[in-house]
Amino acid sequence: MYNYNQIILLCLLLLITSLSINGQRQESFTMTVAIFDHYPEYNENFEADVGTYTGLKPGMVKKTLNETTKIPDLVIDEDLWRFGRIIKPDLFPSFFSNTPNINKFIPYDLTFTLKDNNGIYTMENQNFFPINGQGWDVDYDKAHEYKDAFGEYQNFHFCLKLNSYFTYRGNEEFFFKGDDDVWVFINNKLAVDLGGLHSAEEGSVDLTTLNLVKGKTYPFDFYYCERHTDQSTIRIDTNIEVRCLWFDFCGICNGDGSSCCSASKDCDDKDSCTIDACPAAITPGANPDNVAKYCNHTKITCDAQTAADKCNAYKCEGGSCVVGDKKPAPLISCQVGTHCDPKSGWLYKPLCSNNDKCTSLKCVPGSDPTKDRCDSTPVNCNGTDQFCTVYSCDSASGCLSQPKTCMPETPEACTEYFCTPGKGCDFKKLSEKECGCCDPSKTEMCKVAKCNTNTEKCEYSDVVIDNSDPCMVGHCNLTTGQITYTPVVCSGCQVCSRAANGTCVDTDSLCSHANQCTDVTCQAGECKATSIPCQDNDPCTIDKCDPTKGCDHSEKLSCPDEGLCLVGQCTPGVGCTVTNRTCDTGDFCMDSLCDPRLGCMQFARKCVAPDPDCQYGVCNNETQKCDFHEYSPKPFGCNKAAVISTGVIAGIVVAGAVALAVIIFGGKKGYDHWKSANENKITTTSSNPLYTENPASGTNPLFVESSNA
Structure with a gap:
């Protein structure tokens, strides 16, 4: 028995x-992370006076991570200073980003070791001081200013960040224990929140509670800070298979190049009219030592300002857009631009217009507007009365008319001279009695003599001026006795209105309507233009106007992208919207995703087994399928x-x-x-x-x- x-x-x-390690799980893996060394003199958020305010401070950062900056955002409240010991919130972004004169970037290899055959990897160090003698501490005085509980020098003031990805298998978990601040974001959502100056605290997350989809790749972002003496501990246990999809030119796993490049410091070309930027994260040949050679310098074009102003082109001066050259008037046949309004555009007048009202100009179009010419002809002022009216033209006033003078230079005594309509000049001999009463030779200019038969005396009255046309002003010359009719002169775009009893009225037709993009009206004698609204109520077309053709809706609206992963599109009836960028590889064994910092990225597909605790997957390039195998030993x-x-x-x-x-x-x-x-x-x-x-x-x-x- x-x-x-x-x-x-x-x-x-x-x-x-058996849990013996085999080739199916690597014994360890290393992720190159970014460490930013800080010094309390330059950042008061480090080695802050703790007093009685120490301990865990959840809620210091927002629950959603900025996908582009990959820097947590602070939640500003009254407890941030008291319990979070954030003295200067504006310096918080420098915890995890390259900031000249505030921190120093140091790459560091973070190594995880397989704990057991169930896939748990561990990174543990109860005396975690990874950058002793580096960063600010290359200065001997700084290096020996802060010590641990045993009186030994340590570099206490640093922050670390790991930006990575993982393909969700359905069984992942994450555990952390350490000090000080620790924030973990999974799928850009806060999953572990251990902010504040505190002794070793622990936090964990079961990823099966996060509504993730098996087989989909998600971002995993880890942030850690050591901000105060006199201990530094870290322990991570996880079976999350974080992956490095790329290395940036700083050597950082999944980095965007910002760890070792500051545009203001490393890329300044001293030209205020260029936008200086660090090179793309994956730039062949670039490294932290030669990054300036690969910086981008984009000219400030001022295109938006130029497009909005119809009269002026803009240019960059001193980093700002200012008015530059005047825009020429668009060429329109037989028209010439007179002046421009920044909103409505150019006003025109006929090319062949002049101030001589006795000459008529006519435009003869050429092969293009620059070859147009003006032909002139005299203005015909002849009227219908050829017997008793004399017609003439004044260059300033235009056509004139006056009664025909029938009196000869040496008139005969007792003879009356006059003009008979349809016949012309005529005369009449006066009787001795008539002549004795009113001698024509003694009649003053602009007067009419008439003999009063009752008194046998001559009576004089003003000559009758025909004012039947309110737009013609009659006038008798007291020297010559000549009656002249002159048109009423109106200014600008006004004309004399007979219906308005000779008043000058605004007349739109006198304003040039050559610009098909403006509605021109006469206002107080001046031509005023307003832009014609070229709206077709279709948000997906560009409503524009050509001065020679009018409204044009043929061009489709091009909607801008938002960042690198949201593609602009025009939705009928709505306008510009965005949709997620599709990053298709065309190869089953190659997966892809869109990173807001870099755009589309391709990487080897991670085949997720139905039972990830016991199986692993391999993508078969020949069959373009996933093959699954059991771990051995199980x-x-x-x-x-x-x-x-x-x-x-x-x-x-x-x-x-x-x-x-x-x-x-x-x-x-x-x-x-x-x-x-x-x-x-x-x-x-x-x-x-x-x-x-x-x-x-x-x-x-x-x-x-x-x-x-």
Whole structure:
């Protein structure tokens, strides 16, 4: 019969699954992260006076990570200073970004080691001072200013960030313990929040609670700061398979180049009219030592200002857009631009216009507006009365008319001269009595003599001037007695209106309507233009106007992208919207995503097995499918059928032994008892000593490596 110890031995043999490391899981991996060294004199948020205000301060940062800057945003409240010990909030972005004269960038290799065959990797250091003697501490005085609890020099003031990606398998978890600030973002959402100046605190997250989709790749961002003496600890346990999809020119995994390049410092070309920028993260040949050679310098064009002003082109001076050259008037046949309004555009007048009202000009179009010419002809002022009216033209006033003078230079006595309509000049001899009453030779200019037969005396009255046309002003010359009719002269675009009793009225037709983009009206004698609204109520067309053709809606609206991952598109009836950029690889075994900092990125597909605890996936380039294989040796819990059906032990005793082993070691109470007795925080089922090859640094006599494939 088997004694108690033998039964236990048999039970252990049945339950053990080998955890020896094989090629399917690497023993360790390294991520190159960015560390920014700080010095309290330059950033008061480090080594702040803690007094009684220390400890964990959740809620210091917003719950959503900025996808472009990859820097957490502070939540500004009254507790930020008291409990978060953020003395200068404006310097918080420098915790995790290259800031000249505030911090110094140092690349650092963060190594994770496989803890057990269930895929848990660990990074632990209870005396974590990765940049001693570096950064600001190359200065001897700075290097020996701050010491740990044992009086030893340490570089206490630094922040670390890891920006990475992982393909969700459906079984991931993350555990952290350490000090000071720690923030973990998964899919850009805050998952672990351990802000503040505190001793070692722990936090964890079960990714199965985050509504992630298996097989999809998500960002994983880790932020850590050591801001105060006199200890620095860090411990990470996780089975998240973080990945480095690229290295930027700073050498940082999944970096954007900002860790070692500051546009204001490294790319300043001393030209205020260029926008200086660091090179793209993946720039062949660029490195931290020669980054200035690859900087981008984009000219400030002032295109937006030039497009908005119809009269002026803009240029950059001193970093600002100012008015430059005047825009020429668009060429319109037989028209010439007179002046320009910045909003409505150019006003025109006929090319062939002059101030001589006795000459008529006519425009003869050429092959293009620059070849137009003006032909002139005299203005015909002849009227309908050719017998008794004399017509003439004045260059300033235009056509004139006056009664025909029939009196000769030497008139005969007692003779009356006059003009008979339809006949012309005529005369009449007066009788002696008529002549004695009114001698025509004695009549004053602009007067009419008439003999009063009753008194036989001559009576004089003003000559009658025909004012039937209110737009013609009659006038008698007192010297010559000549009556002249002159047109009423109006200014600008006004004309004399007979209907308005000779008043000058605004006349739109006198304003040039050559510019098809403006509506021109006469206002107080001046031509005024307003832009014609060229709106077709279609938000997806560009409403524009050509001065020679009018409104044009043929050009489709090009909607701008928002960043690198949101593609602009025009939605009918709505206008510009954005949609996610599609990053298609065309290869099943190549996956892709869009990073807001770099755009589309391609990487090897991570095939997610149906049972990720027990299986792994490999993408088959030939079949363009995922192949799945079991881990060998199988992790704990992945070989249940083999454990119960093994043929090494036969008989009913085996069944009893198995049952007993399950009760003692597999049961919750027994397992919890072992865990408590060993004072070991177990984060996964793989921590059971029954499945450890060398428990307590000794030899497990029951551990047998499986030979199953």
